[in-house]
Structure formats: structure tokens, C-alpha cells
Amino acid sequence: MSKTKIVTPGEKLGVIEEYIPGNGTYEEDGKIFSSMAGELDLDAKNRTVSIVSKKTLIPEIGDVVEGIVVGMKEDVALVKIVGIKGKRPLTGDFSAQLHVSQVSKEYTKSIFDAVNLNDRILAKVTTGWIPYQLSIVDDELGVVYATCTKCGWELVLRKGKLYCTNDNISERKKISSLYLLKE
Numbered sequence: 001m002s003k004t005k006i007v008t009p010g011e012k013l014g015v016i017e018e019y020i021p022g023n024g025t026y027e028e029d030g031k032i033f034s035s036m037a038g039e040l041d042l043d044a045k046n047r048t049v050s051i052v053s054k055k056t057l058i059p060e061i062g063d064v065v066e067g068i069v070v071g072m073k074e075d076v077a078l079v080k081i082v083g084i085k086g087k088r089p090l091t092g093d094f095s096a097q098l099h100v101s102q103v104s105k106e107y108t109k110s111i112f113d114a115v116n117l118n119d120r121i122l123a124k125v126t127t128g129w130i131p132y133q134l135s136i137v138d139d140e141l142g143v144v145y146a147t148c149t150k151c152g153w154e155l156v157l158r159k160g161k162l163y164c165t166n167d168n169i170s171e172r173k174k175i176s177s178l179y180l181l182k183e
């Protein structure tokens with residue numbers, strides 16, 4: 001048995017020379033694409049490719065997801081979605097992006113003023129395909145756990161700021177009202 005692969009709408013699955021398009025797929029110019037989200041089913045014997053719907057296993061628009069910031073670009077944080085709040089655990093890795101325009105009601109100049117590498121965040125999904133776009137504007141969304149970028153200690157919430165008791169410095173972030181370590 002191969003590992004389960006989850007696909008999102010519009011992903012290229014193969015070409016008609018290899019497979020017959022089955023449930024949940026469509027063909028365009030000889031290529032086969034997924035028309036829905038779900039589990040990829042490649043049937044080598046019958047040479048068919050189809051998608052099995054697994055609704056609760058993939059993030060959907062409006063879901064609040066838990067994620068880890070795995071990369072930082074100029075205006076965008078790259079996020080790995082690790083779970084959907086209030087639903088079953090996910091079976092695969094889902095990559096997502098948080099743009100600087102989606103972090104606060106107020107203008108935020110730099111994405112680094114909102115999140116940083118390795119932060120754990122709660123975010124809302126705003127698009128239904130990979131890479132999922134995220135928003136952390138709402139009060140309960142944002143960073144729920146973070147460590148100091150200098151020394152690695154856990155940051156604690158003190159007077160609205162995330163504080164490192166080792167370095168006596170605070171770091172600017174978009175903090176979730178559900179931040180885990182409060183003083």
C-alpha cells in the first residue's frame with residue numbers, strides 16, 4: 001500500500017496515455033486534473049485515476065487551522081497546516097501562506113511584526129486549494145505559542161506583549177487571545 005495522497009481541486013494527476021479519468025477528475029488537452037478535494041486513488045490494474053471524497057480530512061474555506069510557520073519571505077509567511085480545530089486530525093501535509101495584508105485590521109508594515117519562524121499559529125482558511133491562503137485578523141487568531149528568536153526560551157504573554165524572561169526583551173507579534181503561556 002502506498003501512502004495516502006490528498007489532492008485539491010485543479011491538481012494535475014496524469015495524462016490520458018497513462019490513466020482513464022474516473023470519479024472526481026476531468027480531462028483537458030490530454031491531461032487529467034482533479035475536480036474535487038479528496039484522496040487520490042490510482043488503480044494500476046484498471047489504469048484508472050479517481051478521487052475519493054474525504055471531506056473532514058482536508059482544510060476548507062472558513063476552517064480555523066493550527067499551523068507552524070516554516071518559512072519567511074518578503075511579505076509572506078509559509079505555514080504548514082497540522083490540524084483543523086474541532087475536527088479529525090489531518091492525514092497529509094498542507095502548505096499555506098499568510099500574507100502581510102491578512103494579519104491585522106491595522107496596516108502592518110512587515111510580516112515579521114506579526115509572526116516569525118517556528119511560531120505556532122491559529123488561522124482561518126480563506127481559499128480552498130494549495131497553497132491555502134490564511135488570515136489571522138480575528139482576535140482569537142494569531143500566534144498561540146512562540147519561542148525567543150535569540151535564546152529559544154518560551155515567550156510568555158505579559159501586558160499584551162510576548163516577553164522573554166531570559167533576555168528581558170519582548171517581541172512584536174499578532175498574538176491570539178488563546179495564547180498558551182500567560183503570566
Ligand SMILES: [Zn+2]
Nearest residue numbers: 148151164167
Ligand atoms: Zn530570549
